[in-house]
Amino acid sequence: MTQRDGHGEHGHGPGGESHDGHGHDGHGHGQHGPATISVAEHRARILAAVSSLPARTVPLALAQGRVLAADVVARVDVPGFENSAMDGYALRQADAAAATPDAPVTLQVVADLPAGSAEDPPLAVGDAARIMTGAPVPHDADCIVPVEDTDGGTVTVLIRRAPEPAAHIRHAGSDVRAGETVLPAGRMLGARDLAAASAVGVRELLVHPAPRVGVLSTGTELRPAGEPLARGQIHDSNSILLAAAVAECGGIPVQLGSVPDDEDALRATLEKHAGSVDAFVTSGGVSVGAYDVVKAVLAPLGVWFGPVRMQPGKPQGFGDWPGRDRNAGTPIFALPGNPVSVFISFEEFVRPALLAMQGRTDVQREVVRGVASEQWRSPAGRAQYMPVVAERHSDGTFAVRPASGGGSGSYLVASLAGANAVAAVPEDVTMVQAGDLVDVTLVP
Numbered sequence: 001m002t003q004r005d006g007h008g009e010h011g012h013g014p015g016g017e018s019h020d021g022h023g024h025d026g027h028g029h030g031q032h033g034p035a036t037i038s039v040a041e042h043r044a045r046i047l048a049a050v051s052s053l054p055a056r057t058v059p060l061a062l063a064q065g066r067v068l069a070a071d072v073v074a075r076v077d078v079p080g081f082e083n084s085a086m087d088g089y090a091l092r093q094a095d096a097a098a099a100t101p102d103a104p105v106t107l108q109v110v111a112d113l114p115a116g117s118a119e120d121p122p123l124a125v126g127d128a129a130r131i132m133t134g135a136p137v138p139h140d141a142d143c144i145v146p147v148e149d150t151d152g153g154t155v156t157v158l159i160r161r162a163p164e165p166a167a168h169i170r171h172a173g174s175d176v177r178a179g180e181t182v183l184p185a186g187r188m189l190g191a192r193d194l195a196a197a198s199a200v201g202v203r204e205l206l207v208h209p210a211p212r213v214g215v216l217s218t219g220t221e222l223r224p225a226g227e228p229l230a231r232g233q234i235h236d237s238n239s240i241l242l243a244a245a246v247a248e249c250g251g252i253p254v255q256l257g258s259v260p261d262d263e264d265a266l267r268a269t270l271e272k273h274a275g276s277v278d279a280f281v282t283s284g285g286v287s288v289g290a291y292d293v294v295k296a297v298l299a300p301l302g303v304w305f306g307p308v309r310m311q312p313g314k315p316q317g318f319g320d321w322p323g324r325d326r327n328a329g330t331p332i333f334a335l336p337g338n339p340v341s342v343f344i345s346f347e348e349f350v351r352p353a354l355l356a357m358q359g360r361t362d363v364q365r366e367v368v369r370g371v372a373s374e375q376w377r378s379p380a381g382r383a384q385y386m387p388v389v390a391e392r393h394s395d396g397t398f399a400v401r402p403a404s405g406g407g408s409g410s411y412l413v414a415s416l417a418g419a420n421a422v423a424a425v426p427e428d429v430t431m432v433q434a435g436d437l438v439d440v441t442l443v444p
């Protein structure tokens, strides 16, 4: 990789341009606090500011994907009783110990036990009970002979093979005993976890709920998907992306539509929904333009705005929409308007925060190793997040190349769909060469 020759810590001067040609780092933004912060610093501040939503009890059917807030302890033994692992016959092993295919043993069939039977028939010497998988084994029996080793009789039965002692019996508590912890707090619940909870007698779980996330686009130029466009208008793709991305990481998107670049309209929308969402994510209106409405409304309320040393995604805002009557405020993520910036900002900041609100501690995606298969430029002084196509090699590494011929331009929304990963290039690298190792995150 080509690195910028070192003039100390990342200064704020005009360090680099965004690839779509209108970026200037770190001045004239009127932000609070330090002139620029790194991606890691901004994420750390966000994670320090959000906490897991208070736990609630939900039925098992609504617990999938939620994080457990308390251990799940078995209420009963599993299995709860000795039961048969085979369709066949329950009997005393000694009664059939001499059986061979050439010299089968004949037993009396004195009972028929389907799964769910509550019977416990007494078995005298020479008796057997026909039994199905899962049915309770009579106390007098000590083994099961599978039906395949018999003639299948219902009055008498020929046993053609001697059973092992205790053959095909599932013992009570052999899976888990009452009182044992089956699922630890902190576990994200999947299908197997819910099955385990049900099996041990639990029907409701204490979990951190899914955050409801209000998604709002800003921009007078925006039209809903599919509507005809006049000159200067574009389709609102950010709210579509954000709503899907919220759902993908376990949140509940609440589409608030789009508001024009009008302070009162934005204020009214946020005010209206603040009580019914756990967070807001807005896009657009955070830069230095004359109509940057989000910043105009939120900065006076103490929401932080400033450049983050990244490309795309440089202009960011984060803080609280104030609560009423001493209620806590609603976290608000004010993302830049460019669609690729929205995607990268969501991945780096919003997704980790939404996962933390769900009680997750593993809030960042796994980073894998990539090898650049072609060269590309990266801005000095800003970490670059390049949408790439990553192809897996047999040794587990990935060959990566930019997903668009246009590079990392933050307006390249249609090309973004062709990417399956994002390569993160450190701040001090200005050129990634073919063959360079890069950190890669695979994305859905």
Ligand SMILES: Nc1nc2c(c(=O)[nH]1)N[C@H]1C(S)=C(S)[C@@H](COP(=O)(O)OP(=O)(O)OC[C@H]3O[C@@H](n4cnc5c(N)ncnc54)[C@H](O)[C@@H]3O)O[C@H]1N2
Residues within 6 Å of the ligand: 018, 022, 023, 024, 025, 217, 218, 219, 221, 222, 234, 235, 236, 237, 238, 239, 283, 284, 285, 286, 287, 288, 289, 292, 312, 313, 314, 315, 335, 336, 337, 338, 339, 341, 410, 411
């Ligand atoms: N003079 C400067 N201009 C810009 C700078 C700068 O530092 N100095 N930064 C550039 C960077 S980097 C970004 S990122 C953008 C961020 O600007 P805003 O957050 O204020 O976003 P907008 O101006 O509202 O929109 C930017 C761009 O994105 C399109 N857009 C907006 N919303 C949507 C949506 N819902 N769906 C699809 N596309 C959307 C919008 O039409 C613009 O093309 O500022 C740069 N400028």
Ligand code: MOO
Residues within 6 Å of the ligand: 018, 019, 020, 023, 310, 311, 312, 313, 314, 315, 336, 338, 341, 410, 411
């Ligand atoms: O590069 Mo901006 O920082 O287009 O997101």
